[in-house]
Amino acid sequence: MLSAAVDFSNVDWNEMGIATWDTVRMLFFSTLFTMIIGLPLGILLFMTSRSDSNGSRALYSVLSLIVNILRSVPFVILMISIIPFTKIVVGTSIGVIGSIPPLVIAAAPFFARLVETSLREVDRGVIEAATAMGASKGQIVGKVLLPESMPGLLAGITITTVTLVSYTAMSGLIGGGGLGDLAIRYGYQRYEPSVMIVSVIVLVVLVQLLQMLGDRLVLKFSKK
Amino acid sequence: MIRLNQLTKTYGNKHKQTTALQNLDLTITQGEIFGIIGHSGAGKSTLLRSINLLERPTSGEVWFGDTNITALSEKELQHVRRKMGMIFQHFNLLSSATVYDNIAFPLRLVRTPKEEIEQKVSNLLKLVGLEEHRNKYPAQLSGGQKQRVGIARALANDPQVLLCDEATSALDPQTTNSILRLLLDINKQLGITIVLITHEMHVIQTICDRVAVIHDGNIVEQGPVTEVFLKPEHRVTREFIREENENAELLDAIIESLPTNDHAQVVKINFLGTSTYEPILSVIVQTTGVSFAILQGTIATMKDTPYGQLIVRFEGSQEALERTYRMIESQVHELEVIR
Ligand SMILES: Nc1ncnc2c1ncn2[C@@H]1O[C@H](COP(=O)(O)OP(=O)(O)O)[C@@H](O)[C@H]1O
Ligand SMILES: [Mg+2]
Numbered sequence: 001m002l003s004a005a006v007d008f009s010n011v012d013w014n015e016m017g018i019a020t021w022d023t024v025r026m027l028f029f030s031t032l033f034t035m036i037i038g039l040p041l042g043i044l045l046f047m048t049s050r051s052d053s054n055g056s057r058a059l060y061s062v063l064s065l066i067v068n069i070l071r072s073v074p075f076v077i078l079m080i081s082i083i084p085f086t087k088i089v090v091g092t093s094i095g096v097i098g099s100i101p102p103l104v105i106a107a108a109p110f111f112a113r114l115v116e117t118s119l120r121e122v123d124r125g126v127i128e129a130a131t132a133m134g135a136s137k138g139q140i141v142g143k144v145l146l147p148e149s150m151p152g153l154l155a156g157i158t159i160t161t162v163t164l165v166s167y168t169a170m171s172g173l174i175g176g177g178g179l180g181d182l183a184i185r186y187g188y189q190r191y192e193p194s195v196m197i198v199s200v201i202v203l204v205v206l207v208q209l210l211q212m213l214g215d216r217l218v219l220k221f222s223k224k
Numbered sequence: 225m226i227r228l229n230q231l232t233k234t235y236g237n238k239h240k241q242t243t244a245l246q247n248l249d250l251t252i253t254q255g256e257i258f259g260i261i262g263h264s265g266a267g268k269s270t271l272l273r274s275i276n277l278l279e280r281p282t283s284g285e286v287w288f289g290d291t292n293i294t295a296l297s298e299k300e301l302q303h304v305r306r307k308m309g310m311i312f313q314h315f316n317l318l319s320s321a322t323v324y325d326n327i328a329f330p331l332r333l334v335r336t337p338k339e340e341i342e343q344k345v346s347n348l349l350k351l352v353g354l355e356e357h358r359n360k361y362p363a364q365l366s367g368g369q370k371q372r373v374g375i376a377r378a379l380a381n382d383p384q385v386l387l388c389d390e391a392t393s394a395l396d397p398q399t400t401n402s403i404l405r406l407l408l409d410i411n412k413q414l415g416i417t418i419v420l421i422t423h424e425m426h427v428i429q430t431i432c433d434r435v436a437v438i439h440d441g442n443i444v445e446q447g448p449v450t451e452v453f454l455k456p457e458h459r460v461t462r463e464f465i466r467e468e469n470e471n472a473e474l475l476d477a478i479i480e481s482l483p484t485n486d487h488a489q490v491v492k493i494n495f496l497g498t499s500t501y502e503p504i505l506s507v508i509v510q511t512t513g514v515s516f517a518i519l520q521g522t523i524a525t526m527k528d529t530p531y532g533q534l535i536v537r538f539e540g541s542q543e544a545l546e547r548t549y550r551m552i553e554s555q556v557h558e559l560e561v562i563r
Binding site for chain 2: 123125126128129130131132133134135136139143144147148150221223
């Protein structure tokens with residue numbers, strides 16, 4: 001029924017190509033900054049949560065609260081409510097560049113929690129062995145925690161990137177550009193389902209590729 | 225070399241507290257293999273982990289050589305810890321690193337030059353007999369092989385002391401013995417002091433020079449293994465020795481059932497050292513004229529010291545019996561009339 005009503009001849013493949021490229025760029029930069037902010041944040045959450053100093057535990061409570069708040073606000077609302085902030089940081093709130101701050105602010109706390117969870121999986125005994133060998137805190141992070149949790153971290157990056165794919169589509173709502181933007185403009189506003197369908201197919205393929213790549217990396221780093 | 229001074233460790237918060245160690249004093253001498261034995265929950269791990277301050281005591285001091293390490297800063301402590309190797313019941317190897325990289329780990333922590341690492345790790349692999357496994361991951365090794373990697377890793381920084389936390393408890397008896405032999409070699413060849421904790425008397429008996437028995441957070445008995453083993457004083461020590469001797473209960477039943485009087489007694493004789501191998505008993509009874517039956521006899525070694533134990537039933541006049549005992553006592557380690 002649908003296929004009978006859909007005419008793919010009016011899909012502008014050039015525009016589709018540009019939108020795909022925009023999505024890939026949004027994804028790349030938002031993932032990059034999410035890692036840059038989320039990884040240290042996740043490590044900090046983990047280290048402060050198991051520390052026995054009172055100051056560290058207080059810091060953990062504060063960080064944890066902020067992360068929980070950011071994670072409980074729906075992305076659409078977060079995206080709209082931080083428009084002024086976005087303008088200050090990158091000078092615009094639309095297009096590929098304008099979409100990156102809200103994407104990162106939404107995804108970094110999520111990724112930080114995944115990092116924290118992965119680090120918790122590392123055998124306490126191994127951390128203890130490193131401590132007994134005279135490793136400093138920094139060495140424990142760099143030489144024990146990160147290598148030992150690499151499969152978990154890679155799985156976390158994959159999950160975060162896939163989540164970001166759907167976020168980039170949502171940022172189309174405020175003119176963020178990319179495939180989501182295209183799908184909404186044509187499919188919803190002008191009622192041209194063909195463009196929407198192709199956009200969605202491209203997104204599905206993108207997610208598939210990311211997941212396959214992620215799974216392969218996880219496998220490569222699993223030594224257990 | 226290691227001295228624990230009035231060590232107390234309390235776990236928990238204001239509401240619920242467990243005292244794992246209480247005013248514990250202990251001195252470990254350079255070059256010895258010191259065993260600490262105790263039941264589960266006695267405080268063994270807490271004690272061992274206090275030596276390198278993986279566990280900070282609630283009060284008391286830990287001395288390493290002439291340094292009070294409880295007073296050191298975190299950085300200074302890291303430095304001291306490199307002089308103490310540690311091995312664990314569950315090995316605690318990096319699962320993401322090969323055998324080679326696991327052993328190289330402590331060397332890389334102190335930025336050892338690459339060639340030196342290569343040479344050191346190769347020597348250690350040879351020492352623990354794992355040369356052909358250097359590129360394997362821990363998941364590909366057996367328990368005994370993993371512990372060998374653990375030992376090599378612990379030796380990489382040329383430590384003065386090796387701390388062993390139930391190092392053989394996860395291993396089968398045969399593998400246990402091969403690991404114990406390796407530890408003994410390390411102690412003899414490299415002169416490294418070894419402190420080990422265990423709940424198995426067998427381990428103590430096989431390699432330790434001195435032993436301390438820990439119970440409810442306190443040392444209840446300590447001394448040279450031969451002495452503690454042959455003259456156990458505390459109830460817990462006796463239990464451990466009994467556990468080693470599988471036939472103890474059967475023997476008790478047999479002894480119970482034997483008729484005894486002034487002219488027939490059951491005696492336990494302990495031999496130690498070279499007298500173990502001599503025909504003392506048969507020579508003595510020939511002169512005193514008593515007759516005897518051996519109910520049970522064991523012969524074993526404690527580290528390098530041979531020792532034997534005989535449960536003997538003597539029959540004869542009271543006078544002859546006493547003369548026999550005196551003669552035996554003058555030649556062997558110990559004699560005790562059981563019934
Ligand atoms: N981290 C901890 N928190 C609370 N209690 C502990 C902790 N570690 C050990 N304990 C308690 O301290 C006592 C001694 O434990 P441990 O030293 O592990 O004994 P062992 O090694 O002889 O089995 C036990 O009662 C145990 O429950
Ligand atoms: Mg223990």
